[in-house]
Amino acid sequence: MGWRLRPVGEVLANRTFTGSKIHPEGFTEAQKKNTPQTFLGGRTVNPAMQTLTDLLFELGGGDRSIKSIHTPTGEHVSIFLDVNLSNLEHLFGGYTGGVGKFTMDAYNTIYKAIQGDFDPSVVPVLNRIYKPYNEDIILNRKKYEVIRKLILVIIFEFTQGFS
Secondary structure (H helix, E strand, O other), rough: OOOOOOHHHHHHOOOOOOOOOOOOOOHHHHHHHHHOEEEEEOOOOHHHHHHHHHHHHHHHOOOOOOOEEEEOOOOOOOOOOOOOOOHHHHHHHHHHHHHHHHHHHHHHHHHHHHHHOOOOHHHHOOOOOOOOOOOOHHHHHHHHHHHHHHHHHHHHHHHHHHO
């Protein structure tokens, strides 16, 4: 398959080039048939984009509380409004590469900042400036320094003799 069609083929097969699943699937045929695509996003999907796909699902007449492809009146939600976010992210990343990943990460960071769930330690530039103080690292470093000095003393005593 050519590189231009590879992301589409991977989404249709629900497998990445490494063989891992792009999105979870229902366990039974009934679940596969009746579960909306918007509910089948992976655990690591962008929460801002998940909100957008949920809104599209509700605009199509879907009800998130019943978790069914059918609207409360019994009609199907349009396939254009029932979108699997994992598939969208895979297609976007497949065609845009690193620039697309950077854009999605930036969008996610801005969304989390607006929601009040901003963690500067996960932002590539800020994590170098903002590092939480971690006593365990310092204590482990001191412990290994003491052990190293003890080993050096033991080696010195054996080589020089106990006098």
